[in-house]
Amino acid sequence: MKPYSKLTKEELKKLKGQLEKQFEEVKAKGIHLDMSRGKPSKAQLDLSNGLMDVLNGDSDLVSSDGVDCRNYGVLDGITEARKLLADMSEVPERNILIYGNSSLNVMFDTVSRAMTHGIMGSTPWCKLDKVKFLCPVPGYDRHFAITEYFGIEMINVPLLPTGPDMDMVEKLVAEDPAIKGIWCVPKYSNPTGVSYSDETVRRFAHLKPAAKDFRIFWDNAYSIHHLYDDKRDVILELLNECIKAGNPDMVFKFISTSKVSFPGSGIAALAASRANIEDAKSFMKFQTIGHDKLNQLRHVRFFKDMPGMYEHMRKHAAILRPKFEKVEDVLEKEIGGLGIGTWTKPLGGYFISFDSMDGCAKAIVAKAKEAGLIMTGAGATFPYGKDPKDSNIRIAPSFPTVEELAQASEIFVLSVKLVSVEKLLGAK
Numbered sequence: 001m002k003p004y005s006k007l008t009k010e011e012l013k014k015l016k017g018q019l020e021k022q023f024e025e026v027k028a029k030g031i032h033l034d035m036s037r038g039k040p041s042k043a044q045l046d047l048s049n050g051l052m053d054v055l056n057g058d059s060d061l062v063s064s065d066g067v068d069c070r071n072y073g074v075l076d077g078i079t080e081a082r083k084l085l086a087d088m089s090e091v092p093e094r095n096i097l098i099y100g101n102s103s104l105n106v107m108f109d110t111v112s113r114a115m116t117h118g119i120m121g122s123t124p125w126c127k128l129d130k131v132k133f134l135c136p137v138p139g140y141d142r143h144f145a146i147t148e149y150f151g152i153e154m155i156n157v158p159l160l161p162t163g164p165d166m167d168m169v170e171k172l173v174a175e176d177p178a179i180k181g182i183w184c185v186p187k188y189s190n191p192t193g194v195s196y197s198d199e200t201v202r203r204f205a206h207l208k209p210a211a212k213d214f215r216i217f218w219d220n221a222y223s224i225h226h227l228y229d230d231k232r233d234v235i236l237e238l239l240n241e242c243i244k245a246g247n248p249d250m251v252f253k254f255i256s257t258s259k260v261s262f263p264g265s266g267i268a269a270l271a272a273s274r275a276n277i278e279d280a281k282s283f284m285k286f287q288t289i290g291h292d293k294l295n296q297l298r299h300v301r302f303f304k305d306m307p308g309m310y311e312h313m314r315k316h317a318a319i320l321r322p323k324f325e326k327v328e329d330v331l332e333k334e335i336g337g338l339g340i341g342t343w344t345k346p347l348g349g350y351f352i353s354f355d356s357m358d359g360c361a362k363a364i365v366a367k368a369k370e371a372g373l374i375m376t377g378a379g380a381t382f383p384y385g386k387d388p389k390d391s392n393i394r395i396a397p398s399f400p401t402v403e404e405l406a407q408a409s410e411i412f413v414l415s416v417k418l419v420s421v422e423k424l425l426g427a428k
Contacts, residue, residue, distance in 0.1 A: 003339035004424055016421045023371060023414050031372035033408045038190070038350035038396040040259055040316075047315050048261040054301045055294065069293035075285060076277075077269070081296035085269040087306045088223065089255050090237040096269050097277050097284075100291045103256035103268040107217060108146050110252060110270070113283050114180070114213070115150055120249065120279045122213035125152075125180060134172060134182035136164040138353060138381035138392045140190040143183040143219070147383075154383035157182070159189065163196035166203045177210040181217050187235050188222040191381055191394035192353040193346020195233035205241035207250065216251045222349040223255060224313050227321045231347050239271060248273040257299060259350065260309065260316075267291075267299050320350075323397040323405055327352055330409035340420035343395075352395040353381075360419045361390045367415035373408050 007015065055061065061069045063078040076082065077098025086093040099106045115131075118124040125131045133147045136159040147154055155172065158165045163186070173179050184204075186196040196204075204216055218238055226232045242250050249272075256268035270280060303309045328345055331354075335341050343354045356364055361378035368375055376394040379385040395412070397405055 001338065003337065004420055005339050007424070009425065012421050012425050016418070016425065019414060019418045019421065023418060026411055026414060027371045031407055031411065033372060033400060033404055034374040035396050035400060035408055036374050036376050037399070039399045040263060041319065041399050043319050044316055044398070045262060047312065048302070051261055051298055051302045054298050061294065061297065063293070063297060067293065069297045072289045074290045074293060075281060075288070077291065078293050078296050080300040081267060084300055084303065084305065085255060085267065086271070088309065089220065089253055089269065089271040091239050091253070091271045094274060095239065095271050095277065097280055098291060098296060099268045099270065101256070101264065101266045101268060101295070102258060103219065103221065103254040104142055106254055106268050106270055107143070107219065110280070111146055111150055113280070117283065119213040119215065120275060128178070130178040132176065132179045134169060134179060135383050136182070136184065137383070138191055138394070139183060140185055140219070141380040144383045156383060159192060159194060161194060163194065163200035166200055170203065170207060173207055173209040173214060175210060179209070180211055180213060181215045183217050183219070185219050185221060186238070187220060187233060188225060188346055188349025190221065190349065191351035193344045193349050193351065196235050198236050201236040201238055201241055204238060205245040205247060207247070214250065218251050218253045220253055220255045221259070224309060225259060225316070225350070226313065226348040227317050227324060228347055229314065233347050239273070249275050252276065260313065261299060261302070265295060267296055320398060322402050323400070324352065326402050326405045327395060327397050327409055330406070330413060334413040335416060341416055350396060350398050352397065354393045354395055355391045356393065356416060357420055357423055358389045358391050360423055361387060361393050363419045364415045365393060367419055368411050371411045371415065373411040
């Protein structure tokens with residue numbers, strides 16, 4: 001079929017009637033599907049059930065350096081856990097600080113600490129007239145929720161196929177001392193699946209910010225979350241690049257096992273310069289005497305090392321890959337060439353990013369909900385929930401089964417077609 005924009009008004013009216021009939025038939029099925037979040041499926045969670053059996057009442061619960069993991073202490077995490085997450089983060093063990101189960105919690109704490117007490121002796125952000133963050137868009141809604149919660153002004157930066165628009169980033173951070181940070185998901189970005197190029201990483205490392213307490217918030221959530229063995233995105237390690245560029249303190253790297261083991265019971269870490277690590281520890285000691293060392297020990301005994309983690313992630317990929325391919329196949333078959341939408345084809349991560357015709361995203365999500373499909377709200381991938389083009393929709397294929405995805409995709413493409421026809425008819 002030719003692009004919808006090439007159809008006459010009469011052809012569009014006829015097509016609308018056909019689509020409305022199909023839509024009513026789908027609605028009559030009483031489907032109820034939720035694709036609003038990128039949650040691991042039950043099959044993925046089952047992969048880590050062995051974690052439950054690694055430790056028991058007869059287990060040796062002493063770490064390699066003699067720490068009884070049942071007791072108080074060890075603020076920065078047991079040695080084995082630091083080693084495992086250091087390898088996962090591609091940094092030396094001395095640059096790792098272990099936290100609890102969630103990297104999102106670490107990011108929140110880091111912003112909160114900067115607000116109330118400043119970073120490494122700098123003025124607390126709460127005492128400044130204005131604090132700003134750069135936000136690559138489309139991006140991760142929970143990042144934006146943190147900065148919005150603290151009243152930090154967010155500035156949109158376009159996300160290009162190579163990463164954030166670095167011309168814009170370099171100019172803004174050099175000119176405005178109120179800009180204190182930038183959110184980044186450098187590998188298989190949420191939601192586009194874009195991975196930052198080597199040039200982008202190097203330009204980040206060489207930034208010359210006007211604010212000495214400017215930090216790159218580098219959320220490496222999908223660092224080992226590949227969909228294919230033979231096609232993997234590889235990015236430069238930023239902390240080392242910052243050291244080489246003479247900016248060792250400029251980056252906070254966040255990582256966790258949330259989508260490796262159990263999202264509710266993983267382990268998380270901050271990777272940063274020794275100065276940043278010591279600064280974070282000086283505040284952490286007032287929060288806790290030590291995070292869950294039994295859980296740290298459990299993870300190390302289960303995965304053992306990075307080869308063990310990589311093998312585990314291949315099992316995740318085997319579950320996720322057909323789901324991504326099902327969505328991509330339906331999109332290509334049903335709306336490819338129609339000129340009413342484009343989408344990404346990521347090699348890893350948890351999302352597919354769909355861009356509709358301008359002004360259609362909210363209506364598409366509402367139409368899908370009418371037929372029983374709940375999706376991430378349109379606008380969620382932009383600060384303040386405001387997509388200036390009202391075009392981006394995040395598709396999360398991970399949680400439903402392949403069969404459910406076939407149904408969900410049918411509802412989604414029908415919604416895209418209907419809303420697009422209505423948009424074009426309104427312009428005729």
